[in-house]
Amino acid sequence: xxxxxxxxxxxxxxxxxxxxxxxxxxxxxxxxxxxxxxxxxxxxxxxxxxxxxxxxxxxxxxxxxxxxxxxxxxxxxxxxxxxxxxxxxxxxxxxxxxxxxxxxxxxxxxxxxxxxxxxxxxxxxxxxxxxxxxxxxxxxxxxxxxxxxxxxxxxxxxxxxxxxxxxxxxxxxxxxxxxxxxxxxxxxxxxxxxxxxxxxxxxxxxxxxxxxxxxxxxxxxxxxxxxxxxxxxxxxxxxxxxxxxxxxxxxxxxxxxxxxxxxxxxxxxxxxxxxxxxxxxxxxxxx
Ligand code: PMP
Numbered sequence: 001x002x003x004x005x006x007x008x009x010x011x012x013x014x015x016x017x018x019x020x021x022x023x024x025x026x027x028x029x030x031x032x033x034x035x036x037x038x039x040x041x042x043x044x045x046x047x048x049x050x051x052x053x054x055x056x057x058x059x060x061x062x063x064x065x066x067x068x069x070x071x072x073x074x075x076x077x078x079x080x081x082x083x084x085x086x087x088x089x090x091x092x093x094x095x096x097x098x099x100x101x102x103x104x105x106x107x108x109x110x111x112x113x114x115x116x117x118x119x120x121x122x123x124x125x126x127x128x129x130x131x132x133x134x135x136x137x138x139x140x141x142x143x144x145x146x147x148x149x150x151x152x153x154x155x156x157x158x159x160x161x162x163x164x165x166x167x168x169x170x171x172x173x174x175x176x177x178x179x180x181x182x183x184x185x186x187x188x189x190x191x192x193x194x195x196x197x198x199x200x201x202x203x204x205x206x207x208x209x210x211x212x213x214x215x216x217x218x219x220x221x222x223x224x225x226x227x228x229x230x231x232x233x234x235x236x237x238x239x240x241x242x243x244x245x246x247x248x249x250x251x252x253x254x255x256x257x258x259x260x261x262x263x264x265x266x267x268x269x270x271x272x273x274x275x276x277x278x279x280x281x282x283x284x285x286x287x
Contacts (some may be wrong), residue, residue: 027096132258244271
Protein backbone atom coordinates (compact mmCIF):
# COMPACT_ATOMS: atom_id res chain seq x y z
CA UNK A 1 0.00 0.00 0.00
CA UNK A 2 1.29 3.46 -0.81
CA UNK A 3 2.18 5.79 2.02
CA UNK A 4 -0.48 8.34 2.96
CA UNK A 5 0.59 11.69 1.58
CA UNK A 6 -0.93 15.15 1.57
CA UNK A 7 -0.98 16.72 -1.85
CA UNK A 8 -1.10 20.49 -2.15
CA UNK A 9 -3.46 22.00 -4.70
CA UNK A 10 -3.83 25.79 -4.70
CA UNK A 11 -3.23 26.19 -0.99
CA UNK A 12 -5.26 23.21 0.22
CA UNK A 13 -4.19 19.67 1.05
CA UNK A 14 -5.81 16.49 -0.25
CA UNK A 15 -5.21 12.77 0.11
CA UNK A 16 -3.83 10.83 -2.88
CA UNK A 17 -7.38 9.73 -3.76
CA UNK A 18 -8.93 13.17 -3.45
CA UNK A 19 -6.22 15.20 -5.19
CA UNK A 20 -7.91 15.94 -8.50
CA UNK A 21 -7.82 18.41 -11.37
CA UNK A 22 -10.48 19.00 -13.99
CA UNK A 23 -10.53 16.98 -17.21
CA UNK A 24 -10.90 20.40 -18.90
CA UNK A 25 -7.55 21.55 -17.55
CA UNK A 26 -5.33 22.42 -20.50
CA UNK A 27 -2.41 20.88 -18.64
CA UNK A 28 -4.12 17.57 -19.31
CA UNK A 29 -5.71 18.41 -22.66
CA UNK A 30 -2.64 19.96 -24.29
CA UNK A 31 0.36 19.59 -21.98
CA UNK A 32 -0.09 23.32 -21.37
CA UNK A 33 1.81 24.01 -18.19
CA UNK A 34 5.21 23.92 -16.54
CA UNK A 35 6.85 21.95 -13.77
CA UNK A 36 9.86 21.38 -11.54
CA UNK A 37 11.34 18.27 -9.96
CA UNK A 38 13.36 18.88 -6.79
CA UNK A 39 14.89 16.94 -3.96
CA UNK A 40 14.81 17.47 -0.24
CA UNK A 41 17.79 16.42 1.86
CA UNK A 42 17.38 16.27 5.63
CA UNK A 43 14.06 18.07 5.22
CA UNK A 44 15.48 20.99 3.24
CA UNK A 45 14.78 21.53 -0.46
CA UNK A 46 18.01 21.70 -2.45
CA UNK A 47 18.32 25.00 -4.36
CA UNK A 48 14.63 25.82 -4.09
CA UNK A 49 15.22 29.39 -5.19
CA UNK A 50 16.93 28.29 -8.43
CA UNK A 51 14.09 25.87 -9.15
CA UNK A 52 11.50 28.58 -8.60
CA UNK A 53 13.35 31.06 -10.80
CA UNK A 54 13.43 28.43 -13.56
CA UNK A 55 9.72 27.73 -13.02
CA UNK A 56 8.92 31.43 -13.28
CA UNK A 57 10.97 31.75 -16.47
CA UNK A 58 9.29 28.68 -17.96
CA UNK A 59 5.88 30.18 -17.12
CA UNK A 60 6.90 33.52 -18.60
CA UNK A 61 8.09 31.79 -21.77
CA UNK A 62 4.68 30.21 -22.30
CA UNK A 63 2.75 33.31 -21.26
CA UNK A 64 1.38 31.74 -18.10
CA UNK A 65 0.92 34.27 -15.33
CA UNK A 66 1.91 32.70 -12.03
CA UNK A 67 -1.11 33.01 -9.76
CA UNK A 68 0.91 33.49 -6.55
CA UNK A 69 4.12 35.22 -5.53
CA UNK A 70 7.48 33.47 -5.38
CA UNK A 71 7.62 34.13 -1.62
CA UNK A 72 4.24 32.45 -1.15
CA UNK A 73 5.22 29.46 -3.29
CA UNK A 74 8.51 29.12 -1.39
CA UNK A 75 6.52 28.95 1.83
CA UNK A 76 4.02 26.50 0.36
CA UNK A 77 6.69 24.12 -0.96
CA UNK A 78 8.40 24.14 2.44
CA UNK A 79 5.07 23.66 4.21
CA UNK A 80 4.20 20.68 1.96
CA UNK A 81 7.59 19.10 2.71
CA UNK A 82 7.02 19.63 6.44
CA UNK A 83 3.42 18.39 6.38
CA UNK A 84 4.54 15.18 4.68
CA UNK A 85 7.47 14.84 7.09
CA UNK A 86 9.66 14.42 4.03
CA UNK A 87 13.25 14.04 5.15
CA UNK A 88 14.98 12.74 2.03
CA UNK A 89 12.70 12.68 -0.95
CA UNK A 90 11.42 14.22 -4.11
CA UNK A 91 9.10 17.15 -4.76
CA UNK A 92 7.10 17.58 -7.95
CA UNK A 93 5.73 21.06 -8.51
CA UNK A 94 3.30 21.47 -11.40
CA UNK A 95 1.54 24.58 -12.67
CA UNK A 96 -1.16 24.00 -15.26
CA UNK A 97 -2.86 26.56 -17.50
CA UNK A 98 -6.15 25.79 -15.76
CA UNK A 99 -9.48 24.75 -17.20
CA UNK A 100 -11.12 26.20 -20.24
CA UNK A 101 -13.30 25.18 -23.13
CA UNK A 102 -12.15 22.53 -25.62
CA UNK A 103 -9.87 24.21 -28.11
CA UNK A 104 -6.33 25.48 -27.67
CA UNK A 105 -7.08 29.07 -26.62
CA UNK A 106 -5.13 29.59 -23.38
CA UNK A 107 -6.68 33.03 -22.89
CA UNK A 108 -9.99 31.35 -22.15
CA UNK A 109 -8.49 29.36 -19.30
CA UNK A 110 -8.98 30.42 -15.73
CA UNK A 111 -7.71 29.04 -12.45
CA UNK A 112 -4.20 27.69 -13.10
CA UNK A 113 -3.63 24.77 -10.76
CA UNK A 114 -0.55 24.68 -8.57
CA UNK A 115 0.16 21.14 -7.45
CA UNK A 116 2.88 20.05 -5.05
CA UNK A 117 3.58 16.37 -4.40
CA UNK A 118 6.24 15.53 -1.81
CA UNK A 119 7.05 11.84 -1.90
CA UNK A 120 9.88 9.34 -2.17
CA UNK A 121 11.50 8.43 -5.47
CA UNK A 122 13.84 5.68 -6.60
CA UNK A 123 14.82 6.57 -10.10
CA UNK A 124 17.66 4.15 -10.73
CA UNK A 125 18.79 1.06 -8.82
CA UNK A 126 21.75 1.62 -6.49
CA UNK A 127 23.98 -0.69 -8.59
CA UNK A 128 23.89 1.87 -11.42
CA UNK A 129 25.60 4.38 -9.14
CA UNK A 130 28.42 1.98 -8.42
CA UNK A 131 28.72 0.23 -11.80
CA UNK A 132 27.40 2.91 -14.17
CA UNK A 133 24.59 2.78 -16.69
CA UNK A 134 24.37 2.09 -20.41
CA UNK A 135 23.10 4.66 -22.87
CA UNK A 136 21.84 4.32 -26.38
CA UNK A 137 21.44 7.17 -28.86
CA UNK A 138 17.77 7.81 -29.57
CA UNK A 139 16.55 8.69 -33.04
CA UNK A 140 13.99 11.08 -31.52
CA UNK A 141 15.76 14.42 -31.25
CA UNK A 142 15.42 17.05 -28.54
CA UNK A 143 12.91 19.85 -29.17
CA UNK A 144 14.13 22.35 -31.76
CA UNK A 145 14.87 25.55 -29.80
CA UNK A 146 13.02 27.49 -32.50
CA UNK A 147 9.86 25.53 -31.71
CA UNK A 148 9.60 24.89 -27.99
CA UNK A 149 12.81 25.91 -26.25
CA UNK A 150 14.28 23.04 -24.21
CA UNK A 151 14.99 25.70 -21.57
CA UNK A 152 11.26 25.68 -20.83
CA UNK A 153 10.46 22.86 -18.43
CA UNK A 154 7.00 22.37 -19.87
CA UNK A 155 4.48 19.59 -19.42
CA UNK A 156 5.23 18.57 -23.01
CA UNK A 157 7.81 15.82 -22.62
CA UNK A 158 6.63 13.69 -25.51
CA UNK A 159 9.78 13.50 -27.56
CA UNK A 160 11.80 12.77 -24.45
CA UNK A 161 9.30 10.01 -23.70
CA UNK A 162 9.72 8.61 -27.23
CA UNK A 163 13.48 8.67 -26.73
CA UNK A 164 13.09 6.98 -23.33
CA UNK A 165 11.06 4.22 -24.99
CA UNK A 166 13.82 3.70 -27.53
CA UNK A 167 16.30 3.43 -24.67
CA UNK A 168 14.21 0.99 -22.67
CA UNK A 169 13.56 -1.19 -25.72
CA UNK A 170 17.31 -1.36 -26.25
CA UNK A 171 17.78 -2.37 -22.60
CA UNK A 172 19.03 1.06 -21.49
CA UNK A 173 17.39 3.05 -18.73
CA UNK A 174 18.49 6.38 -20.23
CA UNK A 175 18.90 7.48 -23.83
CA UNK A 176 21.12 10.12 -25.36
CA UNK A 177 19.27 12.81 -27.30
CA UNK A 178 20.91 14.78 -30.09
CA UNK A 179 19.76 18.18 -31.30
CA UNK A 180 18.53 19.06 -34.78
CA UNK A 181 22.16 19.57 -35.88
CA UNK A 182 23.17 16.09 -34.78
CA UNK A 183 25.10 17.42 -31.77
CA UNK A 184 24.84 15.96 -28.31
CA UNK A 185 22.12 17.70 -26.31
CA UNK A 186 21.30 15.76 -23.14
CA UNK A 187 19.53 12.63 -21.97
CA UNK A 188 15.77 12.25 -21.60
CA UNK A 189 15.76 13.52 -18.02
CA UNK A 190 19.40 14.35 -17.28
CA UNK A 191 22.24 16.56 -18.46
CA UNK A 192 25.45 14.97 -19.70
CA UNK A 193 29.14 15.57 -18.99
CA UNK A 194 32.29 13.91 -20.26
CA UNK A 195 35.76 13.89 -18.74
CA UNK A 196 38.63 14.26 -21.20
CA UNK A 197 42.26 14.65 -20.12
CA UNK A 198 41.29 15.61 -16.58
CA UNK A 199 38.78 18.34 -17.56
CA UNK A 200 35.01 18.42 -17.99
CA UNK A 201 33.08 19.11 -21.17
CA UNK A 202 29.34 19.56 -21.33
CA UNK A 203 27.04 20.82 -24.10
CA UNK A 204 26.26 24.54 -23.92
CA UNK A 205 22.72 25.76 -23.20
CA UNK A 206 22.28 26.73 -26.84
CA UNK A 207 22.85 23.12 -27.89
CA UNK A 208 19.16 22.96 -26.89
CA UNK A 209 19.16 21.64 -23.34
CA UNK A 210 17.47 22.28 -20.05
CA UNK A 211 19.75 24.36 -17.83
CA UNK A 212 19.95 21.80 -15.07
CA UNK A 213 20.23 22.91 -11.46
CA UNK A 214 22.38 19.85 -10.77
CA UNK A 215 24.49 20.65 -13.86
CA UNK A 216 25.20 24.11 -12.43
CA UNK A 217 26.01 22.66 -9.00
CA UNK A 218 28.46 20.18 -10.54
CA UNK A 219 30.17 22.92 -12.58
CA UNK A 220 30.64 24.89 -9.33
CA UNK A 221 31.96 21.82 -7.48
CA UNK A 222 34.38 21.09 -10.32
CA UNK A 223 35.66 24.65 -10.18
CA UNK A 224 36.19 24.38 -6.42
CA UNK A 225 38.15 21.18 -7.02
CA UNK A 226 40.31 22.86 -9.67
CA UNK A 227 38.74 20.91 -12.54
CA UNK A 228 38.07 23.05 -15.63
CA UNK A 229 34.70 22.85 -17.35
CA UNK A 230 34.16 23.85 -20.97
CA UNK A 231 30.69 24.24 -22.41
CA UNK A 232 31.47 22.67 -25.74
CA UNK A 233 29.31 21.69 -28.69
CA UNK A 234 29.86 17.93 -28.89
CA UNK A 235 29.05 15.06 -31.18
CA UNK A 236 28.87 11.41 -30.24
CA UNK A 237 32.53 11.18 -31.21
CA UNK A 238 33.34 13.15 -28.04
CA UNK A 239 31.51 10.59 -25.92
CA UNK A 240 32.93 7.54 -27.69
CA UNK A 241 36.43 8.92 -27.13
CA UNK A 242 35.92 10.33 -23.62
CA UNK A 243 37.75 9.02 -20.57
CA UNK A 244 34.59 9.17 -18.42
CA UNK A 245 30.98 10.20 -18.73
CA UNK A 246 28.28 10.98 -16.20
CA UNK A 247 24.75 12.36 -16.05
CA UNK A 248 23.23 14.89 -13.67
CA UNK A 249 19.68 15.59 -12.58
CA UNK A 250 17.69 16.38 -9.46
CA UNK A 251 16.25 12.88 -9.37
CA UNK A 252 19.33 11.08 -10.75
CA UNK A 253 21.88 13.22 -8.84
CA UNK A 254 25.32 12.33 -10.30
CA UNK A 255 25.39 8.97 -12.05
CA UNK A 256 28.16 7.39 -14.15
CA UNK A 257 27.41 6.37 -17.75
CA UNK A 258 29.83 3.67 -18.90
CA UNK A 259 28.60 2.65 -22.34
CA UNK A 260 27.05 4.39 -25.31
CA UNK A 261 25.55 2.38 -28.17
CA UNK A 262 27.22 -0.76 -26.83
CA UNK A 263 30.69 0.79 -26.77
CA UNK A 264 32.65 1.19 -23.56
CA UNK A 265 33.36 4.78 -22.54
CA UNK A 266 36.97 4.85 -21.25
CA UNK A 267 37.53 1.50 -19.57
CA UNK A 268 33.79 0.89 -19.19
CA UNK A 269 33.84 1.62 -15.45
CA UNK A 270 32.97 4.73 -13.43
CA UNK A 271 36.08 6.92 -13.47
CA UNK A 272 37.90 8.77 -10.69
CA UNK A 273 36.64 12.27 -11.56
CA UNK A 274 33.05 11.03 -11.75
CA UNK A 275 33.48 9.45 -8.32
CA UNK A 276 35.11 12.57 -6.91
CA UNK A 277 32.30 14.82 -8.16
CA UNK A 278 29.65 12.38 -7.01
CA UNK A 279 31.15 12.45 -3.50
CA UNK A 280 31.43 16.23 -3.59
CA UNK A 281 27.78 16.47 -4.66
CA UNK A 282 26.67 14.15 -1.87
CA UNK A 283 28.61 16.24 0.63
CA UNK A 284 27.12 19.46 -0.75
CA UNK A 285 23.51 18.32 -0.49
CA UNK A 286 24.08 17.06 3.05
CA UNK A 287 25.87 20.25 4.12
N1 PMP B 1 17.35 17.61 -18.76
C1 PMP B 1 16.06 17.27 -18.76
C2 PMP B 1 15.38 17.04 -20.06
C3 PMP B 1 15.37 17.12 -17.55
O1 PMP B 1 14.08 16.78 -17.54
C4 PMP B 1 16.06 17.33 -16.34
C5 PMP B 1 15.34 17.22 -15.02
N2 PMP B 1 14.87 15.95 -14.75
C6 PMP B 1 17.42 17.65 -16.38
C7 PMP B 1 18.02 17.82 -17.62
C8 PMP B 1 18.20 17.89 -15.14
O2 PMP B 1 17.84 19.11 -14.54
P1 PMP B 1 17.93 19.34 -12.97
O3 PMP B 1 19.34 19.08 -12.59
O4 PMP B 1 17.54 20.75 -12.79
O5 PMP B 1 17.00 18.39 -12.33
